[in-house]
Structure formats: C-alpha cells, structure tokens
Amino acid sequence: MKTILSAAVAVAMAILLTGCVGILPIPPLSNKLVAGRVIKRSEVSIIVPGSTTRAEVEQRLGPCSRACNRAPSIAYSWEKSGWTMFWWVASTESAMGDDFEVGGWHALFVAFDDAGVVLQKDFVSLSNSRSLDEQLERWAERARKKSSPCPLMCAGE
DSSP states (O other): OHHHHHHHHHHHHHHHHHOSEEEEEEOOSOOOEEEEOOOOGGGGTTOOTTTOBHHHHHHHHOSOSEEETTTTEEEEEEEEOOEEEEEEEEOSSOEEEEEEEESOEEEEEEEEOTTSBEEEEEEEEOOTTSOHHHHHHHHHHHHHHHHSOOHHHHHTO
C-alpha cells in the first residue's frame, strides 16, 4: 500500500512541477461501512422475478432505505469509503484544484408489478450527482418498460 501511495505521489509531483493538468487517485484507507447495511448477493438469491412478492422481500431483507410509488420499487442502499480523486490545473500564472469521492455508494434495487410481484432486481453503483430517489425511479421505469409487452403486439389481439 505504501509503495503504491509513494509512486502515486512521485508521479503527481513530477506532473505538478511541469505545470499542467493532473489527477491523483487515492484508494480508501479502510473498507468501513459509512451508512446503511450491505446486502450480499447470497441474501437476494431468494428473490425470484415473477414469483417473489414485496412482502417476502421486506421480510427477508428488512425495511428498505427508500421506496418509489410512481414506479413501484424499493432500494436498499449503503455507503463505504470510496476512492478520493484529487485534480489540479497549474501553470506559471496560477493554479486550481479540488477533490471528489468515487465509487463508495451502492444499492440493491427491486422493481415490482402492480400486484406487488418482483419484476427485476439489480445491484447498482450509485452516482453522487443524483439523489437516490431519482436513480431508483429512473431504474424502475426502465425495468417496467423491459417487462411490459410491446404495444404493437397487443394492438393486433
């Protein structure tokens, strides 16, 4: 770990001294849970699209982090420490930079049909630039579109 960090710092210093654009990724110092409860793939093996109900999902996994009523779905989210990215732009005239975190926010999304039966389940990496509600709703709308029959096929019936 120290070798990787030392090499990254040496590369960053070389780039910084030349006066240009740079980015320096710093791995998380721990794999500590920041928020929520991690849902493991083994825990969701009981969730079978087309047969498992919402009540069964909530009985097995507990209360969800977020529910969406417009497109029936729920999310179980958690956050771990992610990579910190430092960026900078430097010249002989001025310099600027900032940092941001990448990849620490995750969730299990589960979409339901109107009867409360699972349509789809997915583990997703969440974006820090959108709310959990927005990401869940967009995902659920796509899941419902995938599962619904094509309107053109239904028109001929």
